[in-house]
Amino acid sequence: QQPVQSPQAVILREGEDAVINCSSSKALYSVHWYRQKHGEAPVFLMILLKGGEQKGHDKISASFNEKKQQSSLYLTASQLSYSGTYFCGTEMTGTASKLTFGTGTRLQVTL
Amino acid sequence: DVKVTQSSRYLVKRTGEKVFLECVQDMDHENMFWYRQDPGLGLRLIYFSYDVKMKEKGDIPEGYSVSREKKERFSLILESASTNQTSMYLCASSFPGRSYEQYFGPGTRLTVT
Numbered sequence: 001q002q003p004v005q006s007p008q009a010v011i012l013r014e015g016e017d018a019v020i021n022c023s024s025s026k027a028l029y030s031v032h033w034y035r036q037k038h039g040e041a042p043v044f045l046m047i048l049l050k051g052g053e054q055k056g057h058d059k060i061s062a063s064f065n066e067k068k069q070q071s072s073l074y075l076t077a078s079q080l081s082y083s084g085t086y087f088c089g090t091e092m093t094g095t096a097s098k099l100t101f102g103t104g105t106r107l108q109v110t111l
Numbered sequence: 112d113v114k115v116t117q118s119s120r121y122l123v124k125r126t127g128e129k130v131f132l133e134c135v136q137d138m139d140h141e142n143m144f145w146y147r148q149d150p151g152l153g154l155r156l157i158y159f160s161y162d163v164k165m166k167e168k169g170d171i172p173e174g175y176s177v178s179r180e181k182k183e184r185f186s187l188i189l190e191s192a193s194t195n196q197t198s199m200y201l202c203a204s205s206f207p208g209r210s211y212e213q214y215f216g217p218g219t220r221l222t223v224t
Contacts, residue, residue: 002153030210041115041201042154044212087153091210097142097161099213100170103153 001025003090005102012078012109020073020105022088031064031071032089032099035082042087046073078109114138115216117202123222130189132219134202140214141207143185145169145177148199148218160185161207192223 003024012018022031030049034042048064048071062073075082085106089099118133134143144159146169156169158177166177174196178186185204189196199220203213 002155032210032212034213034215041215041217044214047210047212049210089154089213097205097207097209097211098156098159098167098169100156101146101154103151 002100003088003102005086005088005105007105008103009106010108012107014078014080014109014111016078016109018075018078018107020075020086020088020107022071022073022090022102024069024090024092026069026090027093028064028066028069028090029093030091031062032091033060033062033071033073034087034089034101035084036087036104037084045086075107078107080109080111083107083109115202115204115214117200117216117219119219120217121220121222123224124189124192125224126193128192128223130192130221130223132187132189132200132202132221134185134187134204134216135183136185136202136204136214136216137183138204138214139182140204141182142205142211142213143179144203144205144213145175145185145187146201146203147171148201154201157187192221194223197221197223 033045036042085104145157146154160179202216205213
């Protein structure tokens, strides 16, 4: 079952902040975040592991609430280059390497 | 830099044709994946492979098969293409085990008429 992402779309002015949420009904081992610009391949941003370890981007932060099986991606002081579709991919306990992706959040940053 | 390449960016096939989509990675990754991407549905896993000649079904394997004869190459096969298989197909690869990032290819947009 795909994780649920919210919001589906958001429009920001440059410099504003945004939060993208990802929620699963399954017990999670980790949450991955990817960004896909129009016409391009998805690119890795960050992994959040059970237990609190994070690996990834130095200008984007995220959290992982293991009890609620939820993750949030925090985009602060947004730049035009942040525009794209953001996907969370959830790795469930017992399914090593396999990710189930959400339906995506489309982010547009304007001047 | 990791490079994942796919044989075609655009492909047009007729209903009933056998279609091969090829993916090659140059980072010696054990894991390789095939996804399809449709508007509003995100990325959905078709098949993945964790070693040569090893494969596992993903979430939507119906109508597809795969082949992995060499570590660097993973092929997706549509035995008899149908119009509902018109989609963007993305290949990805990663190191084995838990929690390694996946590297994606540029995608193949397949249209079945």
